[in-house]
Amino acid sequence: MGWFICIPRGADLTTSLQSLNAFRSTLMVKHQIDEYRTSESAFPSLTTLRYNDSIYDVTTTDGTYTGLGPLLTITSSKNALRSANAQISIGISGIPANDARAILYSSIKGSTIQVYRAFFASGTNTPISDLDFPQATGGITGRFAGYVSTYTMEDAIDPETGLGTVTILMDCVPLTGILQRLTKGVRTNPVDLRYLTNDADVSFDNIPALEEAEWFFGGTK
Amino acid sequence: MSFIDNIATSVLKFREVFNLIQNTLGVRNTQDTMAVNNYQATSVTTANIIKQSDTVSQAEEKRTIEATRIQVDPNTEYKLPILYGRASFSGTITDVCLRSNGYELQIAITLAMATGTQIDGTPSSYEFFNVWVDNQKLNFQSDGQLAASLTDTEGNVNTNYANKLGVYLYCNGSANHILPVGFETSGTAVDARNVFDTWTPEHYNTNLIFAIIRVAWDPDLNLDRIPTFKFDIGNSLTQPGDVLYDYLTNDVYGCGINVNNIKVTSV
Numbered sequence: 001m002g003w004f005i006c007i008p009r010g011a012d013l014t015t016s017l018q019s020l021n022a023f024r025s026t027l028m029v030k031h032q033i034d035e036y037r038t039s040e041s042a043f044p045s046l047t048t049l050r051y052n053d054s055i056y057d058v059t060t061t062d063g064t065y066t067g068l069g070p071l072l073t074i075t076s077s078k079n080a081l082r083s084a085n086a087q088i089s090i091g092i093s094g095i096p097a098n099d100a101r102a103i104l105y106s107s108i109k110g111s112t113i114q115v116y117r118a119f120f121a122s123g124t125n126t127p128i129s130d131l132d133f134p135q136a137t138g139g140i141t142g143r144f145a146g147y148v149s150t151y152t153m154e155d156a157i158d159p160e161t162g163l164g165t166v167t168i169l170m171d172c173v174p175l176t177g178i179l180q181r182l183t184k185g186v187r188t189n190p191v192d193l194r195y196l197t198n199d200a201d202v203s204f205d206n207i208p209a210l211e212e213a214e215w216f217f218g219g220t221k
Numbered sequence: 222m223s224f225i226d227n228i229a230t231s232v233l234k235f236r237e238v239f240n241l242i243q244n245t246l247g248v249r250n251t252q253d254t255m256a257v258n259n260y261q262a263t264s265v266t267t268a269n270i271i272k273q274s275d276t277v278s279q280a281e282e283k284r285t286i287e288a289t290r291i292q293v294d295p296n297t298e299y300k301l302p303i304l305y306g307r308a309s310f311s312g313t314i315t316d317v318c319l320r321s322n323g324y325e326l327q328i329a330i331t332l333a334m335a336t337g338t339q340i341d342g343t344p345s346s347y348e349f350f351n352v353w354v355d356n357q358k359l360n361f362q363s364d365g366q367l368a369a370s371l372t373d374t375e376g377n378v379n380t381n382y383a384n385k386l387g388v389y390l391y392c393n394g395s396a397n398h399i400l401p402v403g404f405e406t407s408g409t410a411v412d413a414r415n416v417f418d419t420w421t422p423e424h425y426n427t428n429l430i431f432a433i434i435r436v437a438w439d440p441d442l443n444l445d446r447i448p449t450f451k452f453d454i455g456n457s458l459t460q461p462g463d464v465l466y467d468y469l470t471n472d473v474y475g476c477g478i479n480v481n482n483i484k485v486t487s488v
Binding site: 184185186187188189193196197200201202203204206207208210211213214215216217218219 | 292298299303425445
């Protein structure tokens with residue numbers, strides 16, 4: 001007598017993390033820079049950088065995420081039911097000194113950051129495609145989406161090779177943080193009105209000077 | 222005693238009387254002379270004061286004593302509101318200047334931002350209903366610019382304010398003078414840059430609703446300071462659909478949603 005497994009029509013087999021003896025997770029960063037330049041004279045272009053914190057490159061339908069291993073550090077993020085302005089920091093070390101120009105000449109500040117977590121079965125380098133995990137499409141789940149608010153660079157010299165390297169540390173704010181900072185409308189100052197009119201309108205230029213000014217109404221001093 | 226002696230005695234007495242009279246006259250003349258001299262000195266002093274008062278510096282000094290020091294508190298973070306429908310409101314002072322040797326104060330008050338179009342593309346239009354000066358309604362002359370009188374809350378009309386105040390309302394730029402309701406035909410529209418003394422052609426006041434106030438110095442009418450103003454203005458954007466559409470699509474004060482993403486033909 002044989003055993004038959006009945007599968008309800010319409011249901012799919014999925015891989016549960018509990019069913020795996022071992023698995024590996026990797027953080028993947030999709031970094032989109034609107035104005036990326038390799039040198040001062042290079043024409044800016046929209047460039048998307050993809051990297052992950054494992055030592056292997058990870059290929060997804062979105063593209064290949066270069067494995068930076070321990071050279072990439074990402075601080076933990078915080079989950080909250082309410083909208084929270086939780087920031088994360090992303091650090092990339094070991095950047096060759098010659099490539100530091102690309103960072104200096106590109107618009108890192110304001111560039112878009114998306115961080116994902118991917119799960120891999122033991123011995124594979126492809127995300128588990130049918131992972132039974134909430135909001136994990138193709139074995140990848142979203143973790144953070146935001147912008148680079150500020151960044152710092154540090155120089156270092158490898159004593160063995162004598163070569164210089166650069167470390168970049170990017171502070172990222174989530175989209176909700178950007179929305180909280182958003183101010184709509186025009187304020188009564190020359191910066192706002194000139195921005196609105198491409199520097200053509202000087203109607204508010206005198207406002208800052210009014211604070212220190214005095215007039216003698218009914219005569220002159 | 223001879224005749225001659227008698228004559229001599231008479232002459233002597235006459236001399237004594239004469240001398241007495243002469244002395245008396247002398248004293249009086251001296252006193253009169255001194256009085257005249259003093260009077261003349263006083264007159265000279267008075268003349269000097271009058272003369273000094275006639276100089277420009279003396280006149281300026283006199284006016285300085287009478288003048289009121291005006292200071293304003295500008296707010297560079299004041300976010301301009303949006304006017305839909307009709308409302309009475311005040312704005313914020315964005316420029317001040319003096320003209321006519323300091324006897325006319327000019328104030329620019331920015332009230333709001335101009336709105337966009339209705340759903341059918343009709344631009345916003347504005348009406349200038351009333352303006353209150355220190356809670357008194359200003360009644361315009363036929364030119365729609367200068368005051369003819371003020372009416373207080375009890376209905377008393379004070380014509381002493383005639384030609385003492387001028388109010389010019391502009392909507393959507395310095396070139397768009399909005400005359401008060403009832404004065405659209407009799408009134409005279411004038412560019413704001415020709416009213417405000419220190420403004421240049423680059424004072425466009427783009428997309429702004431603002432007013433220029435002219436105040437003639439008159440302490441007796443309490444016009445030696447900046448009065449409070451409140452403007453009663455109406456915007457043609459009154460329908461909820463038009464207002465919502467404008468607020469959703471405007472990329473300066475609204476959401477900046479592309480018009481192609483809003484279905485306006487049906488709910």
